[in-house]
Amino acid sequence: SQTTLAVDNRKFPAGFKFGVATASYQIEGGWDEDGKGENIWDHLTHVSPDLINHQSNGDISCDSYHKYKTDVALLKELGVDFYRFSLSWSRILPTGYIDGGINEPGVAYYENILDLLEENGIEPMITLYHWDLPQPLHENVGGWLNETTVDIFANYARLAFDLFGDRVKYWVTFNEPLSICQQGYETGGKAPAISDNPGVDLYICGHMVLKSHAAAYHIYDKEYKPKQKGKISIVINTNWAEPGSDDAKDVEAAERTLQFRFGWFANPIVHGNYPQVMIDRIGNRSVQEGFTQSRLPQFTDEEVESIKGTYDYIGLNHYSTSLIKWREDIEIGEPSSSKDMSVQESIDFSWETSASYWLFVVPWGMRKISKWVKDTYNNPEIIITENGYSDAGGILDDDRRINYIREYLSSLLEAIYDDEVNVTGYTAWSLMDNFEWFRGYAEKFGLYSVNFTDPERPRTPKASVDYYKSILTTRCLVEECTE
Numbered sequence: 001s002q003t004t005l006a007v008d009n010r011k012f013p014a015g016f017k018f019g020v021a022t023a024s025y026q027i028e029g030g031w032d033e034d035g036k037g038e039n040i041w042d043h044l045t046h047v048s049p050d051l052i053n054h055q056s057n058g059d060i061s062c063d064s065y066h067k068y069k070t071d072v073a074l075l076k077e078l079g080v081d082f083y084r085f086s087l088s089w090s091r092i093l094p095t096g097y098i099d100g101g102i103n104e105p106g107v108a109y110y111e112n113i114l115d116l117l118e119e120n121g122i123e124p125m126i127t128l129y130h131w132d133l134p135q136p137l138h139e140n141v142g143g144w145l146n147e148t149t150v151d152i153f154a155n156y157a158r159l160a161f162d163l164f165g166d167r168v169k170y171w172v173t174f175n176e177p178l179s180i181c182q183q184g185y186e187t188g189g190k191a192p193a194i195s196d197n198p199g200v201d202l203y204i205c206g207h208m209v210l211k212s213h214a215a216a217y218h219i220y221d222k223e224y225k226p227k228q229k230g231k232i233s234i235v236i237n238t239n240w241a242e243p244g245s246d247d248a249k250d251v252e253a254a255e256r257t258l259q260f261r262f263g264w265f266a267n268p269i270v271h272g273n274y275p276q277v278m279i280d281r282i283g284n285r286s287v288q289e290g291f292t293q294s295r296l297p298q299f300t301d302e303e304v305e306s307i308k309g310t311y312d313y314i315g316l317n318h319y320s321t322s323l324i325k326w327r328e329d330i331e332i333g334e335p336s337s338s339k340d341m342s343v344q345e346s347i348d349f350s351w352e353t354s355a356s357y358w359l360f361v362v363p364w365g366m367r368k369i370s371k372w373v374k375d376t377y378n379n380p381e382i383i384i385t386e387n388g389y390s391d392a393g394g395i396l397d398d399d400r401r402i403n404y405i406r407e408y409l410s411s412l413l414e415a416i417y418d419d420e421v422n423v424t425g426y427t428a429w430s431l432m433d434n435f436e437w438f439r440g441y442a443e444k445f446g447l448y449s450v451n452f453t454d455p456e457r458p459r460t461p462k463a464s465v466d467y468y469k470s471i472l473t474t475r476c477l478v479e480e481c482t483e
């Protein structure tokens with residue numbers, strides 16, 4: 001396997017921004033406090049606790065609903081340029097609907113955070129949806145399987161722009177539509193954990209999320225951008241897909257993997273419509289499976305045009321890499337998106353592991369995926385909106401996280417200077433240890449550790465805090481920087 005060369009000693013470009021990220025359900029707690037409504041993660045962790053490691057949940061988590069002043073103090077201590085966080089839809093709109101009433105204490109919570117960020121010279125980057133759908137929208141409307149949710153989301157987005165937009169210059173509509181739809185509606189790996197209609201529901205979800213994203217984009221672009229002058233886009237995640245050999249069939253399988261995982265959402269938004277390889281493969285298999293129409297929903301020509309161009313930058317979440325090899329098309333049977341894609345995915349056993357089964361340390365993948373996004377989507381502004389390393393916790397001297405950040409950023413410098421990729425920012429996941437979805441509190445991604453057994457939820461800096469501080473100060477990765 002390829003290893004990165006010596007750590008790059010070039011400085012990040014002037015104006016390049018460094019931040020950290022969190023998400024509402026993962027840090028806030030206060031799950032039913034001050035009028036907040038129930039969301040699908042509250043519901044799932046309460047009704048099906050066995051799905052979550054140690055039956056943990058986010059009822060309290062880091063208790064950031066009460067400790068946001070402490071959180072902003074940590075951000076100030078770190079010296080970040082920006083803070084990426086998400087709004088809890090059901091804290092602002094308890095029923096999910098506007099006419100269900102606005103929850104003022106919920107609005108105040110986010111206004112207080114924005115006030116403190118402003119006072120401390122830290123730029124906010126707000127994600128509208130980081131997986132915590134109001135439960136009534138799932139129960140009564142079918143959530144992302146129903147077209148009705150598109151307008152309901154658009155109304156929520158407009159409210160957020162109204163309430164907070166005068167102070168927010170970077171918006172994200174959706175975090176990781178691949179995770180929302182494939183794990184939420186096929187593998188069962190995320191709420192609402194629907195897995196009884198594989199190969200079908202996830203594509204309906206993707207269709208609705210793309211329409212919702214475009215609706216929110218156009219609202220911002222027409223009604224708010226002229227006076228608020230911010231940027232809005234979506235955050236898409238993918239591993240880098242490295243061909244398992246230079247055999248043309250492996251190269252094609254790797255490209256197909258990127259098209260199914262990243263292109264699923266990036267192609268409609270940048271070029272218009274789904275990737276042709278998805279239209280073809282899912283269409284062909286659907287016919288063989290006896291469907292009267294493709295399992296991949298079809299956009300009308302107007303929808304293709306309406307979704308195309310709905311990005312002011314590309315948000316990229318990148319953590320790891322996969323080796324991809326060609327395989328015979330999997331025989332026709334129960335449909336699934338992995339059968340539609342039909343590749344062999346593996347890893348190189350020399351790659352360093354982490355506490356997350358899917359996260360291997362492969363720094364050169366950062367350069368490759370960044371260059372692929374540049375080459376495939378007309379050289380857009382790219383912001384790395386998440387990148388980070390997990391351990392099992394109890395480690396304050398987190399030298400493996402320091403190594404991960406240094407090597408991934410070194411690879412990013414090569415993308416910026418040698419491949420001329422227009423990357424303008426990097427966001428470390430995460431500010432602090434938090435609720436890692438089905439893995440509960442077993443996997444720690446924080447620069448600050450959180451003691452979840454202490455009711456005060458104390459935050460303690462790990463060694464990576466000093467390392468990230470040094471990068472924020474010197475804008476480079478080693479002692480001796482070149483210009």
Ligand SMILES: O=S(=O)(O)CCCN1CCN(CCO[C@@H]2O[C@H](CO)[C@@H](O)[C@H](O)[C@H]2O)CC1
Binds near residue numbers: 023175176190429
């Ligand atoms: O279908 S399964 O569930 O069997 C397979 C899942 C494999 N991965 C897990 C990690 N995720 C990207 C990272 O997910 C991101 O990174 C962080 C660390 O995980 C999360 O805490 C953030 O909320 C999330 O934005 C992509 C999907």
